[in-house]
Amino acid sequence: MLHIQNCIKCISFSRPSGKIEGFLHNIPKGNEPFAVVHADHFGPVDRANTVKKYILVIVDGFTKYVKLYAVKTTTTRDTIRCLRDYFQVYSRPKILVSDRGTSFTSKEFEEFALEMNIKHVKVATASPQANGQVERYNRMLAPALGKLYTGKD
Numbered sequence: 001m002l003h004i005q006n007c008i009k010c011i012s013f014s015r016p017s018g019k020i021e022g023f024l025h026n027i028p029k030g031n032e033p034f035a036v037v038h039a040d041h042f043g044p045v046d047r048a049n050t051v052k053k054y055i056l057v058i059v060d061g062f063t064k065y066v067k068l069y070a071v072k073t074t075t076t077r078d079t080i081r082c083l084r085d086y087f088q089v090y091s092r093p094k095i096l097v098s099d100r101g102t103s104f105t106s107k108e109f110e111e112f113a114l115e116m117n118i119k120h121v122k123v124a125t126a127s128p129q130a131n132g133q134v135e136r137y138n139r140m141l142a143p144a145l146g147k148l149y150t151g152k153d
Contacts, residue, residue: 015101027097027121029061034091035125036061039098039132041074045145056082059133061097062089065136079103080112085115097121097133 014072030036038061043054052070056079059066067090069082087093096118098104113120 005062013099027061027123028095030093030095031062033063033065034060034093035085036095036097037053037093037097039079039081040134041071041101041103042138042141043074051134056087057141058083061095061133064133068141070151074101074106076106077104080109083112092116093118095119095121097123099123107118 028036038059040057041054042057045053052072054071054074056069056071057066067086071078071082096113100122103109
């Protein structure tokens with residue numbers, strides 16, 4: 001077996017097994033506050049009792065500062081409205097990282113990013129770990145909001 005593992009002919013003609021590695025790109029965290037921000041929608045929360053069923057979570061990649069916006073829907077219009085507010089209060093980022101949700105992939109959103117001169121980085125589909133900055137807060141939100149709505153400690 002050792003001979004086969006080290007044999008040049010065996011190595012060159014064998015097919016690799018296992019997962020084929022892709023080309024991964026590191027998402028920079030930025031070198032100053034609010035240069036790179038991560039955004040994602042969380043929800044729905046408590047469908048029966050609330051008008052604003054979703055939360056837009058925005059996290060600064062450098063400081064890890066988080067801002068939450070309660071929103072009625074996850075539409076592009078609501079998302080852009082919240083981002084405009086965020087940019088006015090804090091700063092317009094150079095890079096915005098999001099998943100490939102419809103509110104972030106619409107033509108209207110791409111025009112918004114272009115208008116604001118923001119590089120929009122969309123993480124790979126079905127890989128929430130690629131946008132880990134914001135997904136970490138989503139994992140903390142679920143139990144906290146669950147307790148809030150059920151009244152448990």
